[in-house]
Amino acid sequence: MMLQEPYPELDDLLEMMGEAGRHLAEIEASEGAAGNISVCLRWKFEPRPCFPLMDEIKLPQAIPELAGATFLVTGSGRRLREIIGDPTANIACLVVSEGGETGRLYTSSHRRFERVTSEFNSHLAVHYDQILSSGTNFHAVVHAQPLHLTYLSHITRYQDEGYLNTHLLRWQPETIVNLPEGIGFIPFCVPSSNELMTANVESLRTHRVVIWAKHGVMARSDVSVKRAADRVEYAETAAKYEYLNLSAGEVGEGLSADEIRSICNTFNVHQEIF
Ligand SMILES: [Zn+2]
DSSP states (O other), rough: OOOSSOOHHHHEEEEHHHHHHHHHHHOOOTTTTOOOOEEEOOOOOOOOTTOOOOOOEOSSSSGGGGGOEEEEETTTTTTGGGGGGGGHHHHHEEEOOSSSSSSEEEEEOOOOSSSSSSTTTHHHHHHHHHHHHHOOSSEEEEEEEEEHHHHHTTTTTSSSSHHHHHHTTTOOOOHHOOOOOOEEEEOOOTTTOOOHHHHHHHHHHHHEEEEEEEEEEEEESSSSOOOHHHHHHHHHHHHHHHHHHHHSOOOOOOOOOHHHHHHHHHHHHHOSSO
């Protein structure tokens, strides 16, 4: 998937990041300053005048093939729900330098953060891996902390991907259509760690959304940042149904495997979960 010209303007991208952030807060996936958002674009792009300040920073890993690419990324400690009110106070613009080891970090003079999000190592690694394999010119990554998905990740039997997916993807016909590869699962890793970064890259090769056990989720899209946020919402809605069913003493039937296979046949969805 490639975005076609005319490419989205900076204002549109910032607004979409703001809308995605606000919606993640609305679905209780971003309490306080939890969660972070980034997009990578590969067309020519002028960060000024929106981001007049510039610092040279070392990137968490070298990404030589992405020299010249631009990242828009939320600042450390910023609230996703507040991006929409003042995007440049909450978002930085990073342009990858020649060689791919450093970048020029452009920010606004009224920015309310010192550094980009502490999860940027995972964001960058996932963008890099996805863009190298698909060749896309646009990629969005979202980390959020949806309540029900995160709660279920504390229960041993949901820590098995097979069990997790056959139980969560059974409540609505759309779930398998939107998440045909199911939801990935990463055992607990310390936030911002290399271990978490490597696990994200691996799991997001084969899933569009992945649970970080006892922490939250990460989702990606090569269409839009709102599409990535939608994937968080589809997975969280499935987890809400599952939680509701547990609370009700597991009286719900859920769609049967046969019913889900019929849906997939009708809508031409390839899946290997049911
Ligand atoms: Zn987090």
